[in-house]
Amino acid sequence: MKRTILFLLLAGVLGSASAEVATSDKHAKTATTYRQSVFQLLRSNMAPLGGMAKGVLPYDAEVMQTNALRMQQLAEMLPDYLQTDTRKFDVDTDAKPQLWDNFADVEKKAEALKAAAMKLEQVAKAMDESAYRAAIGDVGASCKSCHDEYKAD
Numbered sequence: 654m655k656r657t658i659l660f661l662l663l664a665g666v667l668g669s670a671s672a673e674v675a676t677s678d679k680h681a682k683t684a685t686t687y688r689q690s691v692f693q694l695l696r697s698n699m700a701p702l703g704g705m706a707k708g709v710l711p712y713d714a715e716v717m718q719t720n721a722l723r724m725q726q727l728a729e730m731l732p733d734y735l736q737t738d739t740r741k742f743d744v745d746t747d748a749k750p751q752l753w754d755n756f757a758d759v760e761k762k763a764e765a766l767k768a769a770a771m772k773l774e775q776v777a778k779a780m781d782e783s784a785y786r787a788a789i790g791d792v793g794a795s796c797k798s799c800h801d802e803y804k805a806d
């Protein structure tokens with residue numbers, strides 16, 4: 654008991670999202686909807702950037718700045734929205750079970766996404782066109798590194 658309290662205090666002080674287990678079918682379904690909503694917003698901000706990196710869309714530094722900032726904000730939300738462990742319930746999800754076994758790694762990957770999005774914002778602010786493609790590529794690579802481990806598809 655004392656150890657549990659100490660752990661909770663430490664987790665609070667360190668500010669990390671402490672994993673929470675869904676307590677009912679309804680709770681799990683709602684948490685899954687929220688979790689997927691954050692990813693849909695990330696996707697909607699990433700899609701035009703991907704188009705630019707591929708040369709399908711013209712580079713637009715303003716869109717890059719806006720979307721990179723939004724992706725930083727969404728990356729910050731990821732641990733909160735991912736922390737609810739829905740494994741005990743029958744929810745329609747691509748989340749792999751190990752997401753909740755390796756949560757510290759998930760938090761690290763969310764930080765990496767935020768860092769890549771910060772870099773992209775800087776590059777776009779500086780209008781450094783020679784760096785756009787690589788900076789967008791790094792954001793996409795951080796999406797992929799998490800999907801490879803924790804998303805089944």
Ligand code: ASC
Binds near residue numbers: 696797
């Ligand atoms: C996207 C998108 C993702 C990532 C990922 C990167 O544009 O929707 O999920 O990039 O495919 O590998």
